Amino acid sequence: MSDIPYTQTAHLTDGHSKGVTALAFNSDGSLLATAGLDGTLCIWNTSTWTLSDVYYAKNPIVSVAWYTANTLICGLEDGVMSSVVKDGEKITHVSGHWAHLYPVEWLAVRDNLVASGAHRELSVWEWDTNAGLVHLVKGFSLPGSDGKTGESEDDSEVLITGVFWAPTMLVVAYLHHGIRLFDTEDWKNVANIDTQCMIVSSSLSPNGAYMAISDPARGFTIYDLDAAKAIRTFEHDIGGSERAVPVLFVHGGHAILSGSMVGRVNIWYINASFKLPYLPMPSEYIFTSVVVCIVKRLQMNRRF
Numbered sequence: 001m002s003d004i005p006y007t008q009t010a011h012l013t014d015g016h017s018k019g020v021t022a023l024a025f026n027s028d029g030s031l032l033a034t035a036g037l038d039g040t041l042c043i044w045n046t047s048t049w050t051l052s053d054v055y056y057a058k059n060p061i062v063s064v065a066w067y068t069a070n071t072l073i074c075g076l077e078d079g080v081m082s083s084v085v086k087d088g089e090k091i092t093h094v095s096g097h098w099a100h101l102y103p104v105e106w107l108a109v110r111d112n113l114v115a116s117g118a119h120r121e122l123s124v125w126e127w128d129t130n131a132g133l134v135h136l137v138k139g140f141s142l143p144g145s146d147g148k149t150g151e152s153e154d155d156s157e158v159l160i161t162g163v164f165w166a167p168t169m170l171v172v173a174y175l176h177h178g179i180r181l182f183d184t185e186d187w188k189n190v191a192n193i194d195t196q197c198m199i200v201s202s203s204l205s206p207n208g209a210y211m212a213i214s215d216p217a218r219g220f221t222i223y224d225l226d227a228a229k230a231i232r233t234f235e236h237d238i239g240g241s242e243r244a245v246p247v248l249f250v251h252g253g254h255a256i257l258s259g260s261m262v263g264r265v266n267i268w269y270i271n272a273s274f275k276l277p278y279l280p281m282p283s284e285y286i287f288t289s290v291v292v293c294i295v296k297r298l299q300m301n302r303r304f
Helices: none
Strands: 020-025 031-036 040-045 050-056 061-068 071-076 080-087 090-098 106-110 113-118 121-128 133-139 160-165 169-174 178-183 189-193 201-204 210-215 219-224 229-234 247-250 255-258 266-269
Touching (some): 040 061, 040 071, 061 106, 121 160, 201 247, 210 247, 219 255
Parallel strands (some): 020 061, 160 201
Antiparallel strands (some): 031 040, 040 050, 061 071, 106 113, 113 121, 121 133, 178 189, 210 219, 219 229
16 A cells, blocks of 8 residues: 555644643534643534634643534543533533642543543542533542552653443553553453553553554553453654653544654554555644544454
8 A cells, every 4th residue: 555545634733732632522523622731622513623612721732532423522621521412513611620729631421421530630520511410430549549539659750642432341440550441331440461561542442352552662562351461563754752742543443543743644554464555744833732633434344
């Protein structure tokens, strides 16, 4: 394959005065939400790639996730989680509550449940965006504390680097403490995977069976969660050591998309270990957040 099978659709230059921290398409791909360090939440119409609406928060927005096709959950730097409701062309309602001691960097939504990760704090909330009601379902203990509140037995800093919903599990990645799986019935920690490396970014496959992690020393590694082992590794020039380079499953879980610090964005096909040529990006840009819109989900008929 000699030609890159992707072309630039749009270049969104307005809306943010500082760095973009998070991106998210809604369920049908009609809207794209972008959040920034300037406290701005921009909602873009993907049919015209024009700015549909803007919400200005008092603090930087560091994470964003769609709760419904027209409602967003935002995580702020001051530990606040806010819901933003869009009715037609306008944002009609905003409500929030203080949820964490640290910036809310990770959000995952399933039905009426919102999982949030903030530094070392992990919580699950039941959220009614129409009534503006939020209920804490579960606050999790630190890794290594054996279910007790307090400090971890491991001296390494506890830092969450990914939160995801699998069919029957809540999957959480930690910088120094590997991958942890929690049962969604009783919220017990049912499995731990020692990755033998730092995890600076992570992504769960659409079927919930695999996790891709970004390791600043080696590149990207794919883990089989059932077997608790690595099955693929891809080396990548990320532009310096110990950088938080994002990784994301694409094409129904058959490939991963990577960001970088040197303006190089790649796609690897996992089964064939095949890498496409670099996607055409400005070389001076730093890519710290990636997102994909799945218009038609590919069927996964075989394992990796």
